[in-house]
Amino acid sequence: MNNSKKYTKLSGPEALVKGAKDAGAEFYAGYPITPSSEIMHLWSQESTTKDYDFVQMEDEIASIHAVLGASLAGKKSFTATSGPGFSLMQEGLGTAFAMQAPLVVMNAQRQGPSTGMPTIAGQGEILQTQYGTHGDYTSIVFYPNSVEEMYKYTIEAFNASEESLSPSIILADAYLTNLQEYASLENVEVKNRGKQGLTKTDYDRHFTGLTSKEDGEVDTINPEVYKEWIDRRRKKVLEVGDRYYFYETKENTKADTLIISYGITSRIVEEIVEEDNSFSHFRPITLFPIKENVVRNIAKRYKNIVVLEMNEGQYTKEIQNILKRDIKHIRVSNANPLRKDILKELKSL
Amino acid sequence: MSLQKPMNEKKRIFCPGCGLFTIEKIIAEEMEKIGWDKNNTVIVSGIGCTARISEYFNLDTIHTTHGRTIPTAEGIKIANPDINVVIISGDGDLLSIGGNHFVHGSRRNLNIKIFCNNNRLYAMTGGQSAATTPKGMKTKTHPQGYEMEPLDPKGILKNNKNYFFSRTNTLDIEHFRNATKQSLEWEGFSFVEIISPCLADIERKLKTDNMKELMEYFKKDKENYIYEISHS
Numbered sequence: 001m002n003n004s005k006k007y008t009k010l011s012g013p014e015a016l017v018k019g020a021k022d023a024g025a026e027f028y029a030g031y032p033i034t035p036s037s038e039i040m041h042l043w044s045q046e047s048t049t050k051d052y053d054f055v056q057m058e059d060e061i062a063s064i065h066a067v068l069g070a071s072l073a074g075k076k077s078f079t080a081t082s083g084p085g086f087s088l089m090q091e092g093l094g095t096a097f098a099m100q101a102p103l104v105v106m107n108a109q110r111q112g113p114s115t116g117m118p119t120i121a122g123q124g125e126i127l128q129t130q131y132g133t134h135g136d137y138t139s140i141v142f143y144p145n146s147v148e149e150m151y152k153y154t155i156e157a158f159n160a161s162e163e164s165l166s167p168s169i170i171l172a173d174a175y176l177t178n179l180q181e182y183a184s185l186e187n188v189e190v191k192n193r194g195k196q197g198l199t200k201t202d203y204d205r206h207f208t209g210l211t212s213k214e215d216g217e218v219d220t221i222n223p224e225v226y227k228e229w230i231d232r233r234r235k236k237v238l239e240v241g242d243r244y245y246f247y248e249t250k251e252n253t254k255a256d257t258l259i260i261s262y263g264i265t266s267r268i269v270e271e272i273v274e275e276d277n278s279f280s281h282f283r284p285i286t287l288f289p290i291k292e293n294v295v296r297n298i299a300k301r302y303k304n305i306v307v308l309e310m311n312e313g314q315y316t317k318e319i320q321n322i323l324k325r326d327i328k329h330i331r332v333s334n335a336n337p338l339r340k341d342i343l344k345e346l347k348s349l
Numbered sequence: 350m351s352l353q354k355p356m357n358e359k360k361r362i363f364c365p366g367c368g369l370f371t372i373e374k375i376i377a378e379e380m381e382k383i384g385w386d387k388n389n390t391v392i393v394s395g396i397g398c399t400a401r402i403s404e405y406f407n408l409d410t411i412h413t414t415h416g417r418t419i420p421t422a423e424g425i426k427i428a429n430p431d432i433n434v435v436i437i438s439g440d441g442d443l444l445s446i447g448g449n450h451f452v453h454g455s456r457r458n459l460n461i462k463i464f465c466n467n468n469r470l471y472a473m474t475g476g477q478s479a480a481t482t483p484k485g486m487k488t489k490t491h492p493q494g495y496e497m498e499p500l501d502p503k504g505i506l507k508n509n510k511n512y513f514f515s516r517t518n519t520l521d522i523e524h525f526r527n528a529t530k531q532s533l534e535w536e537g538f539s540f541v542e543i544i545s546p547c548l549a550d551i552e553r554k555l556k557t558d559n560m561k562e563l564m565e566y567f568k569k570d571k572e573n574y575i576y577e578i579s580h581s
Contacts, residue, residue: 027428055424058453061416067424069413069421070425070428073424073428075428198391199389201409218404
């Protein structure tokens with residue numbers, strides 16, 4: 001521990017709520033779901049004493065749309081959920097992308113599909129963040145691996161959302177939302193959208209999910225208008241995402257295997273790489289959009305690339321697609337991710 | 350300035366003779382009368398023919414996801430209670446796909462004004478049954494006649510201690526205007542159900558586009574409902 005830093009004991013949900021408040025968030029609408037409900041409890045407590053809005057909705061579809069409405073009204077808004085709720089929110093996320101409404105959704109992943117294992121951590125919604133809603137949607141996705149990072153990347157998620165005028169996703173999991181640890185909270189500069197809330201401009205605006213021209217004029221027939229419309233939205237998200245690309249590497253000079261891992265599973269890999277110099281580690285903190293040249297540059301030095309994740313190979317496929325070479329995948333146990341088991345698998349590759 | 354965008358500048362997608370022209374005009378005029386304008390009012394709409402209406406107002410307007418007008422409007426109202434939030438949408442949007450939000454939104458009782466164009470079917474998608482389709486009515490999905498009783502929005506609203514409900518008809522301008530006026534003045538969640546048959550659907554069924562015959566149908570249809578303005 002660096003003694004010059006001040007450490008505070010915090011839980012994952014506390015760090016997220018503190019991050020959201022420090023980022024300027026004022027509105028939360030949500031629906032209870034394990035393992036994310038703690039965030040809603042904390043925010044509802046805030047809303048009784050200070051000027052924070054909170055509303056418990058009838059389902060996650062309502063939650064995401066209330067968050068969308070509040071965002072259009074000019075407030076930084078967010079919600080937290082888990083897999084089944086994240087599925088219900090997909091269409092609303094697409095609408096927010098189409099309307100260019102910034103908002104933040106935290107998904108504390110559990111084991112799916114369907115109701116799955118509600119209290120057990122999962123990493124099953126990696127690709128859903130990109131392909132969950134219909135159409136060519138994309139989003140900026142952060143996956144912290146500690147309470148400390150949960151605070152920092154909550155602020156970055158709001159910043160990225162404000163700058164891209166589109167939803168940002170924070171991925172976490174049942175471990176991170178139940179974790180308590182000492183955290184040194186980093187000062188992160190807060191960014192605000194250059195867009196005014198409803199009724200605040202002297203001209204009228206039409207926010208629509210329909211394809212429209214830049215001035216809001218709806219055109220649902222002309223393919224050129226569609227091309228311009230989708231490009232404008234995607235480019236904005238991709239450009240901002242590029243500036244918010246965070247990652248960490250730990251490279252051993254003798255290593256011939258690069259392990260790629262993210263989120264909570266990376267905590268185990270960090271220990272392995274510390275102790276065994278035959279492995280190096282690349283940890284994306286921004287999972288999407290992937291900065292392809294960064295991944296290529298790191299990967300080209302290694303004979304073997306292995307992606308370690310608590311799913312059937314979702315990020316593995318994305319990395320394979322970028323590197324165009326054979327990538328190994330290790331499925332980490334959701335309920336009992338033991339270092340010795342992972343090490344055994346790594347050695348047997 | 351009129352709250353309606355001029356017809357010659359902004360072409361409406363509505364069929365000629367559709368009740369939505371009346372709905373747009375009456376709501377715009379009644380809002381204007383009480384000083385609701387660009388600086389204090391927004392309109393939220395959802396899906397279908399009716400949802401396109403929001404585009405035609407000189408206001409900030411939101412054409413949201415299908416079925417999600419009420420939560421979107423609630424988010425706006427909670428975030429900025431100074432804004433007058435008006436929903437204009439169809440029966441399919443508000444009572445079928447968005448039915449759950451209607452049940453719980455009415456309980457939350459935020460000061461939101463809802464105008465529901467009830468043509469009793471899904472018009473834009475070609476005439477399928479809706480939650481409001483009367484028993485026995487033939488539709489594309491129930492060619493032998495719809496077998497259920499229609500959903501009664503007043504029944505749901507009346508479960509709440511505070512409620513405002515009106516059923517009106519685009520053929521009775523005075524009643525519609527009065528219902529609109531009272532609804533806008535009501536403090537809380539208000540719901541105006543506007544009976545207005547889908548012209549395209551009736552033309553298909555009667556196999557005629559003769560306006561006189563259609564008007565006869567509309568007048569008869571109007572008699573099938575009880576019109577009222579009632580509140581707690």
